[in-house]
Every structure is written in structure tokens, then in C-alpha cells.
Amino acid sequence: MPYLSNAQRNLLAPAGEDHSRDGETVPTSDQAPFIYTACWGWALTGEYESADNAYTAPTIYNSDEGAFVFDNERVPTGLNDDFFNTTDIIFPQTVPFHQVLAENLPTALNGDEAAQDACRVALMTITAQLNGHTVLGADGSAVYTMVMKSSSWYGWDHWGLGVQATDGVTTTFQQKVSGSVASPEPLQYNCGVMWDEHLPLETVLRIDGLLQAQVNMLNNVV
Secondary structure (H helix, E strand, C coil): CCCCCHHHHHHHCCCCCCCCCCCEECCCCCCCCHHHCCHHHHHHCCCCCCCCCCCCHHHHHHCCCCCEEECCCCCEEEECHHHHHHHHHHCHHHHHHHHHHHHHHHHHHCCCHHHHHHHHHHHHHHHHHHCCCCECCCCCCCCEEEEEEECCCCCCCEEEEEEECCCCCCEEEEECCCCCCCCCCCCEEEECCCCCCCCCEEEEEEECCCCHHHHHHHCCCC
16 A cells, blocks of 8 residues: 655644644645545545445445435334445455444344444444455554544544554644535645534544555645
């Protein structure tokens, strides 16, 4: 996986300095098509993607082509076999996390919080893997993290990336929201918090490096 240089990590997460909530703007990130990129597009691919693409967060979490079968109120009632029959074959690294979902979903739907937590982490892991990320264990390196804020265990509200400085302590967040030509929303770096900080759930995955598009964009910070 691509990695940032140590010097670049320290630019993005300067130790001993203030880290404001909204951070600073990454140069060139206010240009099309990147300004159209949603929070999940940045965190998962580093590029603009249509929400209808196969492995976007909206498709996996929210659509009838994704991971869940829904009731009329869009609350999950089970797993979508068609989705997993495909991903199990093409992305075998996702199979253990599919199994975690299958084992925990019945009790999660009955309100068991531990099972809900297991499902939340498993589905985020699958989503990251389907987009080319290598997800580490809970004891893996904390240099790069993918973070998701959510109001429910089966949904998402905001995504971003954490980068840790070489001091092994200082971590800041690199994040954005969807924008347009009329209202551009560039990528912000050196943010002191993940936005949507009022939401009750935060899921953090440790990942082995970033994707090349993400490294390329963050290297514009000088």
C-alpha cells in the first residue's frame, strides 16, 4: 500500500500545535471533479465516485443491491445473499467478516449492543476491503485510520481518515463533505476532531497505508 513520508505525516498532524475543528484546506482540493467527492468517497477511494457505483457506502449500506434486506422503514431484516454471493468469491478477504455479520445479525436485530457493535465493525471492514484497503487488527499500527461516525449501528453519517505524526501520539483527521461548483467543499487537513462529533457511534479501523489517490492529494500540503 502507498504511504506518506514521515515529513508529510508531520505536516498533516503537527505535534505540539493547535488542531482546530475545521483544520486547513488542502491545495487543489477545491477543483472539479474532486469538490464533488462525498465524505465516503474521500475515505474509501480518494476520488469522486457516483453514489450508484457497486461498492460505495450508499450502495453497500443503503441500497437494495447492498449488504442488507430492508423492511418498509429501511431497517435491516437480514443479509442480502445476492450481494455476498458475489463478494465472497471476488474478495475472499471479506469472508470472515461476512461470517461475523451472519452470526451476530439476529441478536443485533433484537437489540443486543455487543452484537450490534460486531456488525458495525464487520460491515465497515468489508466496505474498506471492497475499496482496496488492507484492514489491520485492533493491535495493528495506528499511523493510518479510517473513521466512521454514525447514528445507528447499521448506517453511516460521516467518514474521514486519521493520520498520526511520527511522535506516535498526535493524530489529526483529513475530511470533507460533498460540494459543487457553486458551493465548493474542499478537503480539510489537520482537523482536531472528526466532524459530526455529536453522533453516538464512532468506528475506527486501523489500515495499512492509504490508496495512491489519497496520498497524491495529501502530498499537495507543503
